[in-house]
Amino acid sequence: MDGGGFLLVMLCLGIFASCNYAQDNDGGAITAVYIVTLKHAPTSHDYGQLRVKQRHQSKHNDSDGISRFHKPSNKPRKDWNNGSYISGAHDSLLRRILKGEKYLKVYSYHYVINGFAVLVTPQQADKLSRSQEVSNVVLDFSVRTATTHTPQFLGLPQGAWAQEGGFEMAGEGLVIGFIDTGIDPTHPSFSDNTPMKPYPVPKHFSGICEVTQDFPSGSCNRKLVGARHFAASAITRGIFNATQDYASPSDGDGHGTHTAAIAAGNYGIEVVVAGHHFGNASGMAPRSHIAVYKALYKSFGGFAADVVAAIDQAAVDGVDIISLSITPNRRPPGLATFFNPIDMALLSAVKAGIFVVQAAGNTGPSPKSVASFSPWIFTVGAAAHDRVYGNSVVLGNNITIPGVGLAPGTVNGSMYTLVSAIHALNDTAAVNDMYVTECQDSRNFKRGVVQGNILICSYSIRFVLGLSTIKQALETAKTLGAAGVVFYMDPYVIGFQLNPIPMSIPGIVIPSPDDSKVFLQYYNSSLVKDEATKKIIKFGGVASIGGIEANFSLSAPKIMYYSARGPDPEDSLLDNADILKPNIVAPGNSIWAAWSSLGIDSMEFMGESFAMMSGTSMAAPHVAGLSALIKQRFPFFTPSAIGSALSTTASLLDRNGGPIMAQHAYANPDLNLFPATPFDMGSGFVNATAALDPGLVFYSSYEDYISFLCGINGSSPVVLNYTGESCGVSTITAANLNLPSITISKLNKSAVVQRTVTNVDRNETYRVGWSAPYGVSVKVTPTQFFIATGEKQVLSVAFNATMNSSFASYGRIGLFGATQGRVLNIPLSVIVKIEYDAVGG
Numbered sequence: 095m096d097g098g099g100f101l102l103v104m105l106c107l108g109i110f111a112s113c114n115y116a117q118d119n120d121g122g123a124i125t126a127v128y129i130v131t132l133k134h135a136p137t138s139h140d141y142g143q144l145r146v147k148q149r150h151q152s153k154h155n156d157s158d159g160i161s162r163f164h165k166p167s168n169k170p171r172k173d174w175n176n177g178s179y180i181s182g183a184h185d186s187l188l189r190r191i192l193k194g195e196k197y198l199k200v201y202s203y204h205y206v207i208n209g210f211a212v213l214v215t216p217q218q219a220d221k222l223s224r225s226q227e228v229s230n231v232v233l234d235f236s237v238r239t240a241t242t243h244t245p246q247f248l249g250l251p252q253g254a255w256a257q258e259g260g261f262e263m264a265g266e267g268l269v270i271g272f273i274d275t276g277i278d279p280t281h282p283s284f285s286d287n288t289p290m291k292p293y294p295v296p297k298h299f300s301g302i303c304e305v306t307q308d309f310p311s312g313s314c315n316r317k318l319v320g321a322r323h324f325a326a327s328a329i330t331r332g333i334f335n336a337t338q339d340y341a342s343p344s345d346g347d348g349h350g351t352h353t354a355a356i357a358a359g360n361y362g363i364e365v366v367v368a369g370h371h372f373g374n375a376s377g378m379a380p381r382s383h384i385a386v387y388k389a390l391y392k393s394f395g396g397f398a399a400d401v402v403a404a405i406d407q408a409a410v411d412g413v414d415i416i417s418l419s420i421t422p423n424r425r426p427p428g429l430a431t432f433f434n435p436i437d438m439a440l441l442s443a444v445k446a447g448i449f450v451v452q453a454a455g456n457t458g459p460s461p462k463s464v465a466s467f468s469p470w471i472f473t474v475g476a477a478a479h480d481r482v483y484g485n486s487v488v489l490g491n492n493i494t495i496p497g498v499g500l501a502p503g504t505v506n507g508s509m510y511t512l513v514s515a516i517h518a519l520n521d522t523a524a525v526n527d528m529y530v531t532e533c534q535d536s537r538n539f540k541r542g543v544v545q546g547n548i549l550i551c552s553y554s555i556r557f558v559l560g561l562s563t564i565k566q567a568l569e570t571a572k573t574l575g576a577a578g579v580v581f582y583m584d585p586y587v588i589g590f591q592l593n594p595i596p597m598s599i600p601g602i603v604i605p606s607p608d609d610s611k612v613f614l615q616y617y618n619s620s621l622v623k624d625e626a627t628k629k630i631i632k633f634g635g636v637a638s639i640g641g642i643e644a645n646f647s648l649s650a651p652k653i654m655y656y657s658a659r660g661p662d663p664e665d666s667l668l669d670n671a672d673i674l675k676p677n678i679v680a681p682g683n684s685i686w687a688a689w690s691s692l693g694i695d696s697m698e699f700m701g702e703s704f705a706m707m708s709g710t711s712m713a714a715p716h717v718a719g720l721s722a723l724i725k726q727r728f729p730f731f732t733p734s735a736i737g738s739a740l741s742t743t744a745s746l747l748d749r750n751g752g753p754i755m756a757q758h759a760y761a762n763p764d765l766n767l768f769p770a771t772p773f774d775m776g777s778g779f780v781n782a783t784a785a786l787d788p789g790l791v792f793y794s795s796y797e798d799y800i801s802f803l804c805g806i807n808g809s810s811p812v813v814l815n816y817t818g819e820s821c822g823v824s825t826i827t828a829a830n831l832n833l834p835s836i837t838i839s840k841l842n843k844s845a846v847v848q849r850t851v852t853n854v855d856r857n858e859t860y861r862v863g864w865s866a867p868y869g870v871s872v873k874v875t876p877t878q879f880f881i882a883t884g885e886k887q888v889l890s891v892a893f894n895a896t897m898n899s900s901f902a903s904y905g906r907i908g909l910f911g912a913t914q915g916r917v918l919n920i921p922l923s924v925i926v927k928i929e930y931d932a933v934g935g
Contacts, residue, residue, distance in 0.1 A: 456658065867923070
């Protein structure tokens, strides 16, 4: 094997979680999927500006009647690129380079990347990489998946929705593309048969709906306007399970249905789970349209080649926003984290005017855990909103123990006798089965002992892994005639956080091992035993289960422990980038939204129409939906302007008027709360209403991003390979990108950075104030300025280190409008500070 092929194999074995090499049928050569880009620029670079211009000229709001399209288009767009010609050119190149050899082309990318994915051996990949027409060969890598009350918590009904004409108009004319696990088209959240006026299909969208046995004709409508699936890379590896994963846009997981409904689900859909009513659900932009590009699957996650194909198709179809609740399994290797096929494809999408939202990842709270890297991607972390579902069990000694469980309480608060599963085993039960107390099989227990009493079961790591389920334990309790069930936490499960779990009978899970110990001590001390035989002659412990209760907290929002944190890692060596990540935080904890009838991602919600989920996967679609409201209000806004409006208007305080707090530990997170920094929350917590009136915006262009990439040492050939753009003499450092934040990873004595704001509203005078990061002096000029509509103003920010320190510190610049009362915030983050050079002794 030559050196190039050996390097590619080692990249797979050493870096990626799952590369899934396969042997060919001859039992010889090892093959893998590679993403190959060609030197000619992708067609989005030729037509992207035309597309943006066309969008600016078109009206998104067809409020005067139905669009000329009464149904989603069945033909893909062909005016921007000739897909068959490009595919043929890729085929011709492969035949010419790999003469007579076996290979399998997986995809031809037509729009955001000029290239293809192909199943070849490492030797063939090396041969392709040496061709004059090929610019880059990258091994495919794996990726993974990272509401009833949040519209009220975000103030939408009286705020952003009201400004757009009410929920009936919120997001109309905009298409949000979801790259996820698919969708359940039968869910009422995605119906176009609503009391509102008929949906017009946006004229700029040209996507199609696949028709398969499990996604039949008619699955799409004027709400769900496009649906495709992408699994070729997975299929070539032999890991695709058609029975579980569905070779169609159908959602066999639940995750994709959930995220689509959060962003754009219909307004006022009743949420009923386990027979309980939890209010009405709505997406953030309930009038927006949905286009689904399924590239993730329950059994294996997903692969970059399939995700890039999904991005490529979404851009061709004409989506306005892309929502990605997915992250790579590992940091991309190479010169910089930004240079990976997914981020580069998204850069082309941004050039075409598409706003891209991505989940930060669920690997917090450790520093540098964020898994969304590039400045053209809007990265969203997760925060708790103010509603918390509580439950409790009251013991006979008047001790109340908190827990979780979306369950009814015991009748009229009555006390019932407690019986542990271990004390109700029948004679044939497997006494030596260490998991028998998880109550998964009713045949193990004596009905006469359990009937009419509260059954006590254990909750172990097996529930987390899906080997045991609450649902099965509840079936056991019902079969035995139990009055309710209490789950105590196994002491070996430390710090595990539970979502509220639906239960059709009185029930509760005690998530704290310490509280579980108190509960078991009471139960055991109440047992009456025969002194001679030590057999139980009476179960003396009693308890009542309080049942579900919604509580509202003034300490919200707070940053969840699992939400991935900055600083943004620039490379696999974990050097810090001068880019703020995450960009913002949004509701991501305990979020109600639609659930797929086929969904098995959460065993506890199987068969339900709604599910409560937590993660940055839930936070990102909140922002995707809210960005549609901004795009509706300002059709001329570029992706960077949308991101700027969201960032500069974000909230810094919780509902109590104090600083937003961040959980900084996995175990007992609420005992480890500290004021959130920009590396915890970015610019702050999303403020939907304020974002519709930003006053000033920070524009960054595609050319700015290219200049930034060209400024990375040694990047010129990589930039050329991915984008077809040649690096010039002029470059931009990351610190000088025109972002609505300033991050300096290493302040060597002093630095001056500039920001340019553009006025998108009426003439205004702004006063400039600031607080400097600890160990740094800051001066901003000018300290006051008048700016007319459409005009620009340059702000110069001088930093000087006043101490030597390697600990990050934070400050903020505020822009205060004199007549409109606006307050815009620009977070400042400085990590390493060098006041003077250390001299050795």
